[in-house]
Amino acid sequence: MTSFLDNPGGFATGRRRRAVSDMPRCTIVVVGKTGVGKSTLINGVFGEQLAETGVGRPVTQHFSEYSVPGMPVTIVDSRGIELSQDLRAVTDELLREIEDRLRGPADRHLHVLWYCISAEGARFEPETEGALLRAVGGSTDLPCLVVLTKAYDPEDQGVAELKRFVEHENLPLRGVVPVLAEGRYDLPPHGLDALITATEAHIDEGVRAAFVNAQVREIGAKLTSALARVDELADEQDTAYRPLAFASEAFGRGDAGEEERYLRRVLDVIAEVAAIFGVATATDERLEVLALATLGGQTGLKGLHNFLRNASRLALLIPPVGPTVTVKIGAKLVSALIAAEGANRVDKAERVRAQLLSRIYGRAAAAVLAEAAHADLAGRTLPDPDFAARFDEQLDHEAAAAVES
Ligand SMILES: Nc1nc2c(ncn2[C@@H]2O[C@H](COP(=O)(O)OP(=O)(O)O)[C@@H](O)[C@H]2O)c(=O)[nH]1
Ligand SMILES: [Mg+2]
Structure with missing residues (x-):
């Protein structure tokens, strides 16, 4: 049996897969006449993956369902709507589908409807589209x-007029959002961020994490929820784990089992951060790079040793061993640490130090994934070696930030 030390990437991708499958799925219904740009819109929001590799499964006469492995979003896309007349049948199918699914398990429910109208065609039909x-x-x-x-x-007047026209129909809508999903000639794309923000605001809270994961444009939202998850995981460690015993140089030697458990915990935090960023950004390859970089580029016991050495080095920056000054992040933890040291509670102090290190690794992974996501959007993908190097820099940065005045 290979230990996770021999295959840290496989371990991390496995943990990520589990974290994603634990996320309640978000299902988006996209309706509109053929050719209005539904597929282009879906690609713009979720990256190429969904349309390229998503396997459509017919749901009703006019709807197909799409999903890709590792992405916690399902798209229910209308097809073959050529005539306004078709919209009456579509309305009935949709109402029936919503009801049927509400009677089933929660992961089958529908969470938001995007009704697409072409601004190019500049026509909205109250008696069919409005009725739906x-x-x-x-x-x-x-x-x-x-x-x-x-x-x-x-800025186009026609777009503004169409928007006003739809808004004045007094329909039960949460918003009317003009979008160009894909640039044309020298016209850059716009509006996708507004659509994502509006969707996030109106979908059920329980599926928001899944939506934030799957969309590829709102990187700030991913970063925020990843950092919140890191805090949550670090807080859980306070009660769930035994004292940290690994930081041999600085704090005395622990047993090897304890050290491995600690490394596994750090990889877990990184995997959960990757789960939040989603497979389009946190590809298996990138997650493997992060996992291997955590082991200093080596597998097996050599990798464990590298990790411990690096962790000890980072831990040296944390008070009271490191400079005890005003703390920016993890202030709660650091005061707990100082209190524990003051009361001579060595076990407690070790545990808090371990939490801080998990936080440093988790935050560094989140920062470098956010950077990679921005680079992807700008069409200048970070090569793996740069990605690994940036992760190392972020580790130092986060450790320093933990004690920055
Ligand atoms: N440049 C540009 N072309 C678009 C956009 N949306 C749709 N199109 C074009 O319109 C055509 C139909 O789009 P598609 O997404 O297949 O429509 P669907 O039938 O509603 O899925 C394709 O040729 C697209 O390239 C867009 O935002 N920008
Ligand atoms: Mg299509």
């Missing part, structure tokens, strides 16, 4: 947003 939105938004709890697709120029 009135029926769905009025008789169910499904939040509905109208997306004005192919809104090439955000």
Whole structure:
């Protein structure tokens, strides 16, 4: 049997897979006539993965369901709506589908409707499209947003007029959002961030994490929830784990089993951060790079040794061994640490120091993944060696920030 030390990447990707499958799934219904730009919109929000590799499964006459492994979002996409007349059948199918799913398990429920109208066509039909939105938004709890697709120029009068027209229909809507999902000529994309923010605001809180994970544009939202998760995990460690005994140089030698358990905990935190960033950003390859970098680029006992050495080095920056000054992050933990040391509670102090280190590794992973996500969006992907090097720099930065005045 290979130990996780021999395959830290496999260990981390496995933990990430589990964290993602534990996330309640978010299901988005995308409705609109053929050619309005539904697929382009979905690609813009979720990256190429969903449309390229997602396997459609027919749900009803006019709906197919798409998902890809590792992504906690399901898309229910309408197809074959050519005539306004088709929309009546679509309305009935949708109402029936919503009800059926509400009777089933929660992971089958629908969470938001994006109704797409082409701003290029500049037509909204109150008697069919308006009727669908009135029926769905009025008789169910499904939040509905109208997306004005192919809104090439955000300043365009025609787009503003169409938006006003839809808004004045008094439909049960949570918003009307003009979007250009994919740039054209010299017109840059716009509006996707607004759509994501509005969706986040209106979907059920329970599936928000899944939505934040799957979308590829709002990197700030991913970073915020990843950092919150790091705090949560570090707090859990206070009660769940035995004293840290690994930092041999600085704090005396512990047994090897304890040291391995601690490394596993750190990899767990990194895997959970990756789960929040999502597979489009935190690819298996990148997560493997992070896991291996945590072991100083080596597997087996050599890797464990590298990790312990690095952790000891980082721990030296933490008070009261390191400079006891005003603390920016983890202030609660550091005061707990100082109190424990003051009361001569060595076991407690070790535990708190371990929490701080988990926090440093988790925050560094989040920072470097955010950087990678920004680079991906700008079309200049970070090569793996740069990614690993940036992670090391972030570790130092986070350790220093923990004691920064
Ligand atoms: N440049 C640009 N083209 C778009 C946009 N949305 C849709 N299109 C184009 O419109 C056509 C239909 O889009 P598609 O997403 O397949 O529509 P669907 O049938 O609703 O899924 C394709 O040729 C797209 O390239 C957009 O935001 N920008
Ligand atoms: Mg399509």
